[in-house]
Amino acid sequence: MVIVNTAIRPLVMVVDDEEELVELYSRFIELSGLDCEYFTDPKEALDNFSLNYHRYSLVITDLRMPSLGGIDFAKRIREYNKSVKILLITNFLIESNLDYDEVKQAGIDMVFEKPFHFKDLRPIIKEILGA
Numbered sequence: 001m002v003i004v005n006t007a008i009r010p011l012v013m014v015v016d017d018e019e020e021l022v023e024l025y026s027r028f029i030e031l032s033g034l035d036c037e038y039f040t041d042p043k044e045a046l047d048n049f050s051l052n053y054h055r056y057s058l059v060i061t062d063l064r065m066p067s068l069g070g071i072d073f074a075k076r077i078r079e080y081n082k083s084v085k086i087l088l089i090t091n092f093l094i095e096s097n098l099d100y101d102e103v104k105q106a107g108i109d110m111v112f113e114k115p116f117h118f119k120d121l122r123p124i125i126k127e128i129l130g131a
Contacts, residue, residue: 009033009034009035010034010035010057010058010129011034011035011036011037011055011056011057011058012029012034012035012036012037012056012057012058012059012060012125013036013037013038013039013045013048013049013056013058013059013060014026014029014036014037014038014039014059014060014061015038015039015040015042015045015059015060015061015062015065015070015073016038016040016061016062016065016089017040017041017042017062017065017066017067018040018062019040021062022038022039022040023038024118025038025060026038028118028121028122029125032122032125034057034058034125041067042061042065042067042068042070042073043067043068045073046068046073046076046077049077049080049081050080053077053080053081053084054081056081056084057084057085057129058084058085058086058087058125058128058129059074059077059084059085059086059087060086060087060089061073061074061086061087061088061089062088062089062090063088063089063090063098064090070088070089070090071088071099071102071103071106071108072106074086074088074106074107074108075105075106075107077107078106078107082107085109085128085129086106086107086108086109086110087108087109087110087111087112087124087125087128088103088108088110088111088112089111089112089113089114090111090112090113090114091113091114091115098111109128110124110127110128112124
């Protein structure tokens with residue numbers, strides 16, 4: 001008898017302009033039992049998302065990126081998919097630097113502050129995905 005696992009693992013998109021960080025995120029996410037695709041260019045990520053919007057369960061994006069910031073990126077993601085979960089990672093959580101009304105309008109599900117330990121990210125991802 002052959003048993004085939006037909007469960008589809010959730011796919012996570014990670015977008016951050018720092019190559020080392022997206023590689024770390026990707027390794028961590030895959031070790032957590034999820035599939036991951038990562039991008040260092042938010043415009044490239046958006047192009048990919050526009051073609052594959054139905055595949056992603058979660059998008060993790062940095063707030064500060066040179067070509068397209070995380071909030072604007074999230075707004076553009078919402079043009080393609082209203083239900084995908086979005087986690088914004090920032091080291092600018094001080095209220096004067098982050099407009100929570102804008103975060104809400106962008107449809108961002110949660111904001112998580114850097115620096116953090118990856119072990120602290122696992123329960124956040126599970127909570128967002130409802131797992």
